[in-house]
Amino acid sequence: MRAITIIFITLCLISGQVLCFKVIGCSGGSVMFKCMYKSDEQHNSTPLNQRKSYDQFKGKYFCRNRNRDCKPGISTELQRRWVYNERFSLYDDENSRFFTVFIRNLSREDAGRYTCGNKQKCHDVELKVKNNSSSCGTSVIRSAYKGQTITFSCEYKHEFKTNTKVLYRVNGDPVLVLNSSQSSQSSEEKFILSDSQKDHFTVTIRNISAEERGVYLCGVERDGADKPPSETSNTHITFIKEIKLNVSSQITSVQVEAYISKSVFIKCKFPEEFKENKKFIQKDSSKEISVDEQNQWIPHDKVHMFDDTSAGVLKVFISDLTAADEATYRCGVNTADDHLFTEITLKISQGDHFRESSESVAVIGESVKLSCNSPEKQQLIKHICKENEKKICQSISSSEKQRFEFSDSTAGVYTASISNVSLRDAGVYWCGAETRHKNLTSVSLTNKHQLTLTMPPVIGREGDSVEIKCPYKEKLTEEVCLRSGKCLRKEVKYLCKGKCFTKDAQNIIRSDEDHDKNPKISVKDDTELSLFTVNMTELRAEDAGKYWCAMRDVFNLPLELMIIMKDAVIHEASVGGSASISCKHIRNQTQKFFCRGDQPNNCIRDGDRVSSNNRINGRFSLTEETSAGVFTVKISDLRAEDSGKYWCAEESSGSFIFTEVQLHLTRGFPVTAVVSVGLILLAVCLVLVLFKIKQSSKHDIISSDRRETGDHETAQEEIQVSDPESTNLYSTVQSPTNPSDGLLYAAVSFQKHEESRSDATVRFRKEETHCDYASVSHSITPKNY
Template sequence: MCINRIPPATVGYCVYDQRFTLYESKAGRMMVLIRELSLQDAGVYRIGVGNVFREMNLKILSSSCCVKSERVTGHLNGNVVIRCDYPEEHEEKWKYLFKLNDHRVERVIFCESFDEYQKKRFYIVDNTHSKMFTIHISTVTGEDGGVYYCGVGPRKYSFNSITTIKTVYLNVTEKVASVRISGLLGGRIMVECKHPEENHKSKFICKESQKECSEKTYSRKQYQWEKTGGFTVFDDTSRGSLMVFLINVTEGIYRCGVDVSEFYEKYTEVTVEVTEDPCCGKTISQVGRIGETLKIVCQNPLTFRSNPKYFCKEEDDHICQDISSLRPAGKYSLSILNRTGLFIVSVFNLTLSDAGVYWCGVETSKGDLRYTSLTTKVQISIKFDALIGYEDSVIQIRCPYASNFKQHSKHFCKENEEKKCFTQQKNLQPSTQRFSLSNNITAGVFTVTIRGLTAEDAGKYWCAVKTGDVLMKYLSNELKIIMKQELRVIGREALNVSISCISSRTIDSEKKNNGKFFCMGKHPSSCDQDEVKVSSERNRRGRFSLSDDASSGIFTVSITDLREEDSGTYWCGEESSASAIYTKVHLLVTKDFPGFSAIIFITGSVSVVLLLIGGLILIFCKTRCTKTQGPSSTNRTVPVNNEEVLSANHDYEEINPTTHRSRRNASSPNNRSDTENTEACIYSTVQLPKEEGLTYATVSFQKNPDSPSDGSVTVIKDDSSTEYAMIKHHSRRK
């Protein structure tokens, strides 16, 4: 019983059923082709016409000799060689070369054992010593590409089988042009290859390795950029061109081509050279505010001075769109500075959507190939007004984003600390949870909350989105920190004062050289204007000077010849991560302040002012008690010993909640005559109940060299309570 593998065929036609093909050859022979033989294909087959048939017993042998395949490349109009080796048992058989054509095979050329034969452009020779026969094809054409089979068989095969021992895939390539293009180290190249006569065929790009292209990258979509196989390509079918974006430019030979058929390709050979130039290959950061006009200066190598200029914006897949195609119209302008190689791009009426990555470049045309060398990367960011945060408080930073970034992952990064960027899933400091991020897709804004602000939090921060594998920082936020601790300084007119500003940050090798400054104004923003009195860069300015002791973390500001108009609010400032930390300073210059040139104290709370006022009165009284008045009307000052004054003219008493009288109230008239020309001061002290939660730093009073008093007042910091000193100045005894 015979099972039909292939239905009956009409003469001259080919019937194909999976691996089996039945057809009539050009020589009028009935042919059956069985491909990809397996052991299950063994058996008896009938081949015939109508009721006339012959039987054939097919045996399948397992051998590694005859399952080889090879790819051979031939260049148009060149020569190609196909080599077919065979096992010893086939030495006496005839040698054949067949070509597969639409599921059928046609005999191309054959020869007897140890013989040779030439047929037009094909030449075959059998070498039985090396067990190999060779086919030479001269003046290769595009039609020569295809699948060939090396076979062995009997001399005549009126009814017999030919065994294929090797499959050869012949690819024919046609190099239509060869060009050299130049790119800059760190830059990018966009190449446009034109094949207008083959506009609907599959286009590809590949990089040669040992003069072959083993892996081609094809454009799978029309009129759309796509990233595939390490390249980004755009198939412009209407123009018959393929645009290729080389992101990581490396030297080498590339092929930009089109498949005319499965085994015939046309290509342009592109040799890429990478050079260095000090002008380019770097990143320029530009920051502007919403509504402003931003000007960008682009520089190119001198060799490209006369080339057309190019400026584009990078999109999600690193594609750079020419600004002429961007909307709205009139958003950009480009002007060229003659003979300099420079050109200026202006971006008008900045908006949040203008933030992103741009490239400066130049265009070059060579035949049917045009390329753009992108030389300088430009990062445009939008800057908001600086934010002010207070130590130990909470601040929220809003990051609005354009609608095309809604589905991108959101990131928040500190300048120069990109490794610490965080998202909703990964906080910057997970151990403390001080940082958190929430995203409102509907409103197009994500918000970052920072709790328990410290001096270390001062700096520049970036709102960023992830585009592909690149983090795009589009919005700049500067965070300034104002410390809780304040300095209060009281100085005497015409004298000098020195103010010690303590660094608010941990001192290390990187922060020792942070810039210091001292400015005047009610708000820290005055330090960004013309109110800086003195700084590290300009450490002397008129009556102001600054000295910095980096090792101790203290810088000192000195003011000479104090004047009443010097009174006001000042700021000790320290640069920190592209931002600043501020400590508030209150300076009061007074005309009548005997005994001291200046008093400096530190406070962390308004309540401590009461203590300090009491201290001032104490010093005032003490200095008054050292003075004596004589009977003369000239108010001559008489030197008085401090100890004598204290023992003779000063009384102390403890004050209780009830009224007390001084122990000297019963003094005799004689005693009164001894003291009528001497100021008598009575000091009283009171111990108030301790109050939790108030802490004060040390307060020290600078002594005026002209004063005879050696007095000083120190308030010691206590974490649990505060002692108050209350001073009451009694009237002078008559």
């Protein structure tokens, strides 16, 4: 390219003949015209072997001519080669009597008078630039892949329907000229130009190769007037449309199905040698959207792109899908000589059978389950991903996959479980089905979950102290630099009763306030562990409630402080009976609970219970006596396994107060056994009384008996007792016959006649002079049927 200052205009004006003609262009379009620099006589009279040496030193030029001072434009002394100067181009053919001037991207400021020619001959050219049509100077980009046939249209004004239509390809040196009068419809033609006489003509390019890429110009041939050019007119071409044609090589073609109002995540993989090359995405035949930055998400409307150079992958995330997003996309990479792309046919379907969204609350350190849907028509790989700050759903990294487990429950429904939940897990999740192809992976996301976190409940006893530990996200802290140059991470942390930074929140403590004002509360901020700890002493019932750990207005983490009252309830009952347990409550208008569990939080969450809303649950029932400030729980048909720890609880707006209840059960006896034992005890008492009486007079009785009979006699006494049914019980007491041996045997028997018989026997035996054995027997003989 060479630009030469024009200094020979005066010679042209003196020795040459100046001819004027008009060129009409379109704002935003281009023009091309021919400028003659020698006459036909001069050209034809010059021998062929002398034309080159004669003309090659004759400089050609084109310049702006204002006030007869031709300002520098473009010139050349070269033949058969395009010379460029920004938007101006000039081409000289040594075998012609003219050279060609080409001006691109016209504007209204380009209008005016120009001069073109050489030292021997020059012309004044008047350039007019019009801007009176919506189709004036349009520019489009079309893409095709190798082997494809492509057709595009070129619009023009109706007044030019009989003019010759022209297609120029601007692709270096030289310019290819094709017009409607030269085109044919043979199957061998590469380019086919068809004028439909309906204010546009079409251009078809067959079997496209890499050589066909470049810039094409659609135009009409005309003279200085708005009438068709004649054989004698000085014609030029007005270009009204510019088409940039990109030619690519297709890697593969894939269909991806997604759903209205949902999202889709696509990964396009390219050959290893192109992983550092610039990637692009293209919708239908629109302009390519290049990814100008690598290894970061780049937004473009609802399409987000990420050029992952380490993996040679272009990630594409399209959210909030609508029917208008159904199209053909090209996911590609730029190469030195070509484009490589994967064609994606995105089909958008109705997703009415998928839930819009759901909300879940997870306790830090525990697990949470998210319910997901997937298309039933085929077994697909299950997938879950989490939105980042830009609301882009990224794949779970391999280092975290062990925390996510998938299990199928029913057809089309599966569960994704997240274990050991931490602060980083809060946010929006999407789950869906993943489909894999050789060079493309797509994930149709169907279910949206909002996962919020809460701390495990903190349990304290009335009068004692408790520690509330508030973890916070390290990245929320900011460095505060002192004048000394030392920078510290400092950010005010809060503990509030109620959600911090809201109207009804009660600030309990701040990390930067004077804690001496409230000696019951102390605080410690460990920035290394990102842990803010608050110690509360002398707990009271009113301290129960929902608290929030907070930092600025971007981080609020809730937890429950549950208070256990100092006085516990101990209740004893017998197996088979019932128990009525009275529970005091402190506040009115609260929800009452009675449940079983080792810890109160487990009791509320998992334990069997009765409540104000569910007053009867099997053998448990609850009644309230509001005026007395108590509620009573009755447990009927007590069993041995009912023994254990229970909790009386009251709840108001997430504030729980508990009273511990210990239920102890003992084993009771049947009624018949109780009656029998009572009778036995009565008999024993009678034996002792009789024994006492006889002992006092035994000396006289024994002496008398021995003198009269000398034998052992049996002393009997009949005792008659009346029972409620007026039946007789009989008892026999036998004394020892040898007073020297003491009491070796005593029997008491009770006999119940008519309906039953009851016998009781008490025996005392002496072995080796010790009274160490006694037996009681009792039997009931039912009446005969």
